[in-house]
Amino acid sequence: MPTLEGRFMSLIYKALLALSRGAGNAAFPLSTRRAKECGKALSACFLLLPAALVQADDARTQLDAAAQRQVAAELKISARKAGWNGMTFTLNNNLPNSLAKLAPCPGEPQLRLLEAPSAPTARRRFEASCAGQPGWPVTFTSQPTLYLPTVVASGEIERGQTLEAAQLKLAPVELGKSARGYFTDIAEVAGKTARRRIRAEQPLTPALLDGTLLVRRGQQVKIVASQDGIQASAVGEALANGKQDEVIRVKNLRSQKVIEAKVSASGEVSSLF
Incomplete structure (x- = not known):
């Protein structure tokens, strides 16, 4: 026995056949108006299609929206725990x-x-149910892609150059592509030096940077010397840049003597002798 869908499609075919033979006023069941042209006939045809065909995308739209809500709620918790300020995401649902x-x-x-994701960026597998409705439940997967504002170079930075805040900016970077690490605060990066040339828009990672310069060449520094519990200090001039615990040459401005000293803090060195 022909299905309901088949009977409707047969009616549509017969009507269009009648139109092609010049019967421009062919009418359709459940319609009291006669079609005068093919466009109107086609509109009537679609009005007669079963509701399940007209609403074919409704279940898909429902599942897309439901997955979006649930994943958003999960990621909101993950972002709060990880301190991911400004995190955004997209979601790709693989629906049957x-x-x-x-x-x-x-x-x-x-x-x-159906199973707990191993990480916020991991794929989710869902079962969607609708009580009392035929054809449910439905299983599908959802793959989120997370983006986080991280520090990138606003322009080219040469090797050995000390980074300044004006050379840096925040831009969204896909978390799945940040396996080498990232920075979310410009203040974390400003003052560090580039180990190699950095391209414009390139995300900054710990491997690209050396530690923050605590002492700069030509800067006046405090020289601290201690021996047997007695501590003394003097004013000196750094003859080289220095990071934490690096040994640099420093000139004592009072004696004009050049000594070697270890960088101990910002603007401060400790005499080695």
């Missing part, structure tokens, strides 16, 4: 083709996570 024949859920589909 069978949804084209599935009547939409009268209420909101209920999602159940």
